[in-house]
């Protein structure tokens with residue numbers, strides 16, 4: 001891993017990206033440091049998934065800079081992806097394999113062969129109940145699948161965690177468990193970027209929240225004090241008429 005200047009693990013600087021004539025990212029700038037959780041909030045079509053795709057090197061910006069732990073995903077996709085644990089909205093795991101087998105197999109694909117005890121410890125850290133460790137994933141809830149995915153992310157010990165709509169479809173208890181877990185991952189030093197519509201979840205765990213609108217950040221809020229965020233104020237901003245037009 002190489003680090004970018006000033007310890008930022010995710011750097012997006014003045015990025016413009018169009019699909020044909022449709023401009024989607026229009027001067028997007030955001031930075032996420034090691035140990036920080038940044039929530040990118042935006043409505044449908046704001047450019048959240050496109051931002052993720054640019055970080056993963058699946059789409060290439062027309063202008064601007066993207067760096068993940070010092071690598072440019074557009075030109076160094078393999079190196080950049082090796083730094084990232086990506087948990088998509090619907091986690092892709094193997095239903096016919098058990099939780100332990102999924103972890104061992106997916107980690108082997110990533111070139112890691114952790115001891116079985118390390119896998120157990122990671123499951124333990126995520127709060128996945130022990131009775132599920134040797135069960136096939138076919139019957140797992142979304143929350144349980146996310147725990148397996150996060151356990152794998154923990155075992156890869158990568159510096160960047162990307163979460164796409166992590167709380168959609170989770171009940172409040174599962175959301176709270178998941179948020180706690182993401183917090184732990186950040187405390188271990190990962191830079192976490194989550195894209196979401198879920199204002200409450202963002203307010204619960206993010207250190208900073210950026211409001212993405214029409215492909216750029218139109219407002220940003222940082223957690224402060226015990227109350228962290230003024231949720232009513234955030235809600236007002238999130239539901240306000242476009243300020244980017």
Ligand SMILES: Nc1ncnc2c1ncn2[C@@H]1O[C@H](COP(=O)(O)OP(=O)(O)OP(=O)(O)O)[C@@H](O)[C@H]1O
Nearest residue numbers: 019020022024042043044045046047048049050051
């Ligand atoms: N491959 C593509 N080709 C053309 N247009 C696309 C493509 N992918 C996304 N778009 C368009 O780009 C815009 C931004 O899409 P994106 O998926 O990044 O938004 P989003 O913020 O993730 O939205 P949502 O919350 O609905 O998932 C949308 O207008 C979408 O229709």
